[in-house]
Amino acid sequence: xxxxxxxxxxxxxxxxxxxxxxxxxxxxxxxxxxxxxxxxxxxxxxxxxxxxxxxxxxxxxxxxxxxxxxxxxxxxxxxxxxxxxxxxxxxxxxxxxxxxxxxxxxxxxxxxxxxxxxxxxxxxxxxxxxxxxxxxxxxxxxxxxxxxxxxxxxxxxxxxxxxxxxxxxxxxxxxxxxxxxxxxxxxxxxxxxxxxxxxxxxxxxxxxxxxxxxxxxxxxxxxxxxxxxxxxxxxxxxxxxxxxxxxxxxxxxxxxxxxxxxxxxxxxxxxxxxxxxxxxxxxxxxxxxxxxxxxxxxxxxxxxxxxxxxxxxxxxxxxxxxxxxxxxxxxxxxxxxxxxxxxxxxxxxxxxxxxxxxxxxxxxxxxxxxxxxxxxxxxxxxxxxxxxxxxxxxxxxxxxxxxxxxxxxxxxxxxxxxxxxxxxxxxxxxxxxxxxxxxxxxxxxxxxx
Amino acid sequence: xxxxxxxxxxxxxxxxxxxxxxxxxxxxxxxxxxxxxxxxxxxxxxxxxxxxxxxxxxxxxxxxxxxxxxxxxxxxxxxxxxxxxxxxxxxxxxxxxxxxxxxxxxxxxxxxxxxxxxxxxxxxxxxxxxxxxxxxxxxxxxxxxxxxxxxxxxxxxxxxxxxxxxxxxxxxxxxxxxxxxxxxxxxxxxxxxxxxxxxxxxxxxxxxxxxxxxxxxxxxxxxxxxxxxxxxxxxxxxxxxxxxxxxxxxxxxxxxxxxxxxxxxxxxxxxxxxxxxxxxxxxxxxxxxxxxxxxxxxxxxxxxxxxxxxxxxxxxxxxxxxxxxxxxxxxxxxxxxxxxxxxxxxxxxxxxxxxxxxxxxxxxxxxxxxxxxxxxxxxxxxxxxxxxxxxxxxxxxxxxxxxxxxxxxxxxxxxxxxxxxxxxxxxxxxxxxxxxxxxxxxxxxxxxx
Numbered sequence: 041x042x043x044x045x046x047x048x049x050x051x052x053x054x055x056x057x058x059x060x061x062x063x064x065x066x067x068x069x070x071x072x073x074x075x076x077x078x079x080x081x082x083x084x085x086x087x088x089x090x091x092x093x094x095x096x097x098x099x100x101x102x103x104x105x106x107x108x109x110x111x112x113x114x115x116x117x118x119x120x121x122x123x124x125x126x127x128x129x130x131x132x133x134x135x136x137x138x139x140x141x142x143x144x145x146x147x148x149x150x151x152x153x154x155x156x157x158x159x160x161x162x163x164x165x166x167x168x169x170x171x172x173x174x175x176x177x178x179x180x181x182x183x184x185x186x187x188x189x190x191x192x193x194x195x196x197x198x199x200x201x202x203x204x205x206x207x208x209x210x211x212x213x214x215x216x217x218x219x220x221x222x223x224x225x226x227x228x229x230x231x232x233x234x235x236x237x238x239x240x241x242x243x244x245x246x247x248x249x250x251x252x253x254x255x256x257x258x259x260x261x262x263x264x265x266x267x268x269x270x271x272x273x274x275x276x277x278x279x280x281x282x283x284x285x286x287x288x289x290x291x292x293x294x295x296x297x298x299x300x301x302x303x304x305x306x307x308x309x310x311x312x313x314x315x316x317x318x319x320x321x322x323x324x325x326x327x328x329x330x331x332x333x334x335x336x337x338x339x340x341x342x343x344x345x346x347x348x349x350x351x352x353x354x355x356x357x358x359x360x361x362x363x364x365x366x367x368x369x370x371x372x373x374x375x376x377x378x379x380x381x382x383x384x385x386x387x388x389x390x391x392x393x394x395x396x397x398x399x400x401x402x403x404x405x406x407x408x409x410x411x412x413x414x415x416x417x418x419x420x421x422x423x424x425x426x427x428x429x430x431x432x433x434x435x436x437x438x439x440x441x442x443x444x445x446x447x448x449x450x451x452x453x454x455x456x457x458x459x460x461x462x463x464x465x466x467x468x469x470x471x472x473x474x475x476x477x478x479x480x481x482x483x484x485x486x487x488x489x
Numbered sequence: 490x491x492x493x494x495x496x497x498x499x500x501x502x503x504x505x506x507x508x509x510x511x512x513x514x515x516x517x518x519x520x521x522x523x524x525x526x527x528x529x530x531x532x533x534x535x536x537x538x539x540x541x542x543x544x545x546x547x548x549x550x551x552x553x554x555x556x557x558x559x560x561x562x563x564x565x566x567x568x569x570x571x572x573x574x575x576x577x578x579x580x581x582x583x584x585x586x587x588x589x590x591x592x593x594x595x596x597x598x599x600x601x602x603x604x605x606x607x608x609x610x611x612x613x614x615x616x617x618x619x620x621x622x623x624x625x626x627x628x629x630x631x632x633x634x635x636x637x638x639x640x641x642x643x644x645x646x647x648x649x650x651x652x653x654x655x656x657x658x659x660x661x662x663x664x665x666x667x668x669x670x671x672x673x674x675x676x677x678x679x680x681x682x683x684x685x686x687x688x689x690x691x692x693x694x695x696x697x698x699x700x701x702x703x704x705x706x707x708x709x710x711x712x713x714x715x716x717x718x719x720x721x722x723x724x725x726x727x728x729x730x731x732x733x734x735x736x737x738x739x740x741x742x743x744x745x746x747x748x749x750x751x752x753x754x755x756x757x758x759x760x761x762x763x764x765x766x767x768x769x770x771x772x773x774x775x776x777x778x779x780x781x782x783x784x785x786x787x788x789x790x791x792x793x794x795x796x797x798x799x800x801x802x803x804x805x806x807x808x809x810x811x812x813x814x815x816x817x818x819x820x821x822x823x824x825x826x827x828x829x830x831x832x833x834x835x836x837x838x839x840x841x842x843x844x845x846x847x848x849x850x851x852x853x854x855x856x857x858x859x860x861x862x863x864x865x866x867x868x869x870x871x872x873x874x875x876x877x878x879x880x881x882x883x884x885x886x887x888x889x890x891x892x893x894x895x896x897x898x899x900x901x902x903x904x905x906x907x908x909x910x911x912x913x914x915x916x917x918x919x920x921x922x923x924x925x926x927x928x929x930x931x932x933x934x935x936x937x938x
Contacts, residue, residue, distance in 0.1 A: 045554050047627075048500045049661050049683070056683040057664060059655055060694030063682065068717045074703065081699070105494050119686055165703055172697075176656035177664055178496075184659070206508055207625035208818050210633070211667075212498050213660030215506060215626055233512065234498070234505040237568050245509030248621075250530070250825035253833045254523065254614055268517045359818055368812040369657050376699035384702045 047212060055112045056119065058173040063120065066166040067130045075166035080378035080397045083159040083175060085152075089367035093464050093472045094151040096190045096453065097158045098221045099182025101432055101443050104143040104159065106178065107171050108433045111138055141167055143433035146400070149186070149224045149449030150428060151456060151464070153476045155393075155415055156400045157429060158183070158372075165379065172374045180372055181214055182221040188339075188364035189225035190453060192357055194465055195339040197346055200228035200354040202244045204334055205362030206235065218362070224449035228354070240447075244356075246273040246304050246332070253278065259287045263298070266291065271301040273332060276317070281308055285317045289324040302330040302353070310341075311350045318351040332356060338366070339467050385489045394482060395489040401425030410459050416479035423479060496661060504561045505568065507622040512569065515615045516579045524615035529827035529846045532608040532624060534601075538816035542913050542921045543600040545639045545902065546607045547670045548631025550881055550892050553592040553608065555627065556620050557882045560587055590616055592882035593867075595849070598635070598673045598898030599877060600905060600913070602925045604842075604864055605849045606878060607632070607821075614828065621823045629821055630663055631670040637788075637813035638674035639902060641806055643914055644788040646795055649677035649803040651693045653783055654811030655684065667811070673898035677803075689896075693805075695722040695753050695781070702727065708736045712747070715740065720750040722781060725766070730757055734766045738773040751779040751802070759790075760799045767800040781805060787815070788916050834938045843931060844938040850874030859908050865928035872928055 049057070069075040085095060112120070117135045120126050126134075141163025152158060158179060161168045193201050203222050209215045219235030229244035230236045236243045247265055252275065255261035262274050276284030288300055303321075305313050310333045321329050333345070334356030342355055359365065375393045376384050383395035397418035403411045403425035416423045432443040444452075457465055463472040478486065498506070518524040534544060561569070566584045569575050575583075590612025601607060607628060610617045642650050652671050658664045668684030678693035679685045685692045696714055701724065704710035711723050725733030737749055752770075754762050759782045770778050782794070783805030791804055808814065824842045825833050832844035846867035852860045852874035865872045881892040893901075906914055912921040927935065 045551075045558070046500050047503065047555060047662065047666065048498055049496075049665055050499075051495050051497045053683060054496065054661070056686065057655070057661060058682055059653070059680040060682055060685075060692045061680060061696055064694055064718065065696055065700045068700070068714055069703070071717055072713055077703070079703070102494075106496060109494070120682075123686075123692060165699075169697075169699060173656050177658060177660065180657060181660040204508070206506070207622050207821070207823075208629060209626060210659035210812070210817075211626065211630040211662030212503070212506060213496065213662040216498055217496065217660055231508040231510060233507055233509050233569075234502060236509075237505065237572075243509045243572060245513055247510055247514055248618075250614075250618060251514045251517070253825050254518070254526070254528070254828050264521055265517055268520055269513065359820075363659070363812075363817040365817055368659075368814055368817040369808055371808075372656070374656075376702050379703050 051109070052113050053116065054106070054174060055110050056116050057177070058170070062169055062172055064125060066169055067126055069166045069169070070130050070133060076164045077380050079163065079165035079168050079376060079380070081161045081168045081172065081374050082157045082377045082393070082398060083179060083372060083374045084155055084157045084393070085371045086373060086393070087154050087371055089370065091366040091469055092187055093466060093470070094153060094187070095183055095370055096186040096225060097146050097150045097152045097183055098148050098186035098224050098449065099179045099217070100145040100159045101148050102182065102220070102446070103175050103178040104145055104432050105438050105443070107143065107175060108139050108436055108438055110171070110174070137167070138436060139163065139167055139171070140436045141433070142431050142435065144429040144431050146428040147430070147444045147449070147452060148446060149452040151460065153413065153474065156413065156476070157398050160397060160429065162397070176372050176374055180370060181217060184364045184368065184370055185218045185361070186221035186225045187370070188361050188367065189222045189227060190457065191339040191467060192342060192361055193226040194457060195343040195346065195467060196355055199346070199352065202354060202356050203227050203230040203232065203358070203361065204356040205358035206232040208359045208362035210363060220446065224446070224453060226450055226453055247275050249275065249278045258284060259291060262287055262291050263295065266298040266300055271299050273302040273304050274300055275304045275306060277305055277307045281305060281313050282316055282320065285320045289320065289326060292326065293324070300329055302332050304332045304334060304356070306335045310352065311345055311348050314350045314352045330354065334358065336360070343467055383485055383489045385486070394478070394486050396482065396485055398429070398482070399423070400428040402428055404459065408459055410474070412475035412477065414477050414479050415482060417482050417485065420479055420481055500558070501562050502565065503555070503623060504559050505565050506626070507619070511618055511621055513574060515618055516575055518615045518618070519579050519582060525613045526829050528612065528614035528617050528825060528829070530610045530617045530621065530823050531606045531826045531842070531847060532628060532821060532823045533604055533606045533842070534820050535822060535842075536603050536820055538819065539918055540815040541636055542915060542919070543602060543636070543909075544632055544819055545635040545674060546595050546599045546601045546632055547597050547635035547673050547898065548628045548666070549594040549608045550597050551631065551669070551895070552624050552627040553594055553881050554887050554892070556592065556624060557588050557885055557887055559620070559623070586616070587885060588612065588616055588620070589885045590882070591880050591884065593878040593880050595877040596879070596893045596897070596901060597895060598901040600909065602862065602923065605862065605925070606847050609846060609878065611846070625821050625823055629819060630666060633813045633817065633819055634667045634810070635670035635674045636819070637810050637816065638671045638676055639906065640788040640916060641791060641810055642675040643906060644792040644795065644916060645804055648795070648801065651803060651805050652676050652679040652681065652807070652810065653805040654807035655681040657808045657811035659812060669895065673895070673902060675899055675902055696724050698724065698727045707733060708740060711736055711740050712744065715747040715749055720748050722751040722753050723749055724753045724755060726755045726757065730754060730762050731765055731769065734769045738769065738775060741775065742773070749778055751781050753781045753783060753805070755784045759801065760794055760797050763799045763801045779803065783807070785809070792916055832934055832938045834935070843927070843935050845931065845934055847878070847931070848872070849877040851877055853908065857908055858910075859923070861924035861926065863926050863928050864931060866931050866934065869928055869930055
């Protein structure tokens, strides 16, 4: 094929995963002796996608830790030299470069609203600029997927949701790192072996239609699979769903040694089929056998089934969640907000940003319900509420005492989402009435920079 | 963080990037001594997304070559053992497994319609099943992105299109391998350094707003950048686009040694701003300076600008292309179509597939215009047209004589798209009238299996 066959991107290559202009701008700063001037960049979004009422910030700690390790190895420097855009002196500087700044992030699994930073970088401008493209790519993926998954988990209430979507996701990294975002959002399991093993989410799996089709008939396939896997899940819709359920019942009556823990519906009208399947199973004395539904489900389909009390015990979700089909992108921006201790802002139409380093304060009432946020300058004092941004990297080094364990993201989401007003967690399109204000000082600054 | 910090997925780990049920089904086949039964699986889509009139098949040769190398190394076997779902005997078999079958694909960059295979695998059923999840993930990504990018390139006509979307794409693999798909679709360049270097697409880059904001004023920033980079592109919209253009003109008049090859508009009404900027530049004698537009563009925005003859010389596209926002997923299926030399098909409502191994024949008239396709059984003879599927992997080994070089994909797209009727290449939502028929034999078989 005359092309590299490897699909892998090594951690060592990540410094080159950037937009060319970052490197040309940094070389320009370096030539102008501006590269060491202190700066702050802020990662935020200006507006929510129409189908989202909050973004679940995810991946920003993971990204911060990665960015603190970033460097250009000899192979990367050689590749840059081959582009004939960079001076040898600059490349020598780049070869010795390590990130020396601070990175502030909100904890993974924090629901955020427009103009609230997910992450801020305080560093010499060349260093902060160097991180832009990669930090946006990394945080985008996990936040897009976690935001979608959180809605699906919310819709399902206390019924488990399992990820079946690996095949639909955008490539290898999305499939593997996506499981990390799903775990934060509260999924119960995944079919994705590598993703589940790497990010410690339970592995789930049933069977595919091809297994049924490879056998002479459905009963033979069920018998063979149930013999190999006690308490397995059988897929019943290959030919006719209710006939499939009857085949399961007949098998369990004929061969009492076999056991089945669940059946999976993968097509048709889930509400009706689940009710009819439940009745068949209950009438036959198999009320312990659970019903799992999968295929084409998203938060709206799940909410409908839950509202009609469909007897479905767990949901498998794939396509819609795997690409966050209704909002595959967040309008993330990474903007210079402070340069040489002076606040900066961009004034392009529709692309304004708030100047200066920031902190977000989240207030709650005595019952623990969130009542509103204030976006303030980072050094303001006496703002009510819990500050959300913390310095997870200091002077280029990860601070393990500040960085919250990834495992905590899951419980954070489960704990915090119910404390927001219903207008934040509502699934239909629309805006929440959750108050997010600017501090007086930030308001004043924004009108003057 | 108590979690692995690496973001990379090594080629050696890819065998584990699968859905758990593939492995449990294969173990079942193995226990039933069915694993060596010959089978054929077909990768196709049942329907087009509403906003697509064809899918540009991309990544299937790349995937075939990868799949032919797949194996479970000792670390992978150990991880599977840790799940306590697999017998030692089976894991020994898996450790020694290598793909031994054939893989047929259409050439990269082939426009396809529903039910036409992108790829077929002839192999013992356990082997073909083992490839399912990974082949779908790999081909999905490149075909989704190439299909979107082809529309954008088509809309731009002879004006170059450059990829600026790395930061919006779904993770590392999407960003890097996406450039391969963009190249096939005909993009002229990319800002993505690692993607461009790996997949041999020209690197392009301009400057960001932060560079302007880091300087005392726009003219200082322009002067500094133009001094470092002769014939560069300057971003003119940070404060006021037309004022920015005037700053460029003033600079070039004041300092004749400096040169600028283009200006970039990144916000506002591109049609109007481009006309006004063009007039300013032309009046000042700088008609050689080109105008590049970027920000929020997709094929529809570009087609509008082209239709109104906006004096824009090149387009930079990011978000909409990077996630294929209007169609982030293709409804790909990988289905068992033949087992033990017998055709198979699934009958679930809305999920039917055509039985048997297939070939697609594409007919053209004497002027080279495509006139229609026939989907046939693979062993049929006397079907008119060019057969699209070729065996790129035989007995587990890539056949370099059959596999077309990746570079050819670009010229294939450029050559073939104009030969389809306008209803195939039209950008608005709707269906083409391009005829795709089943052969009589396949029609008959479909009604009887």
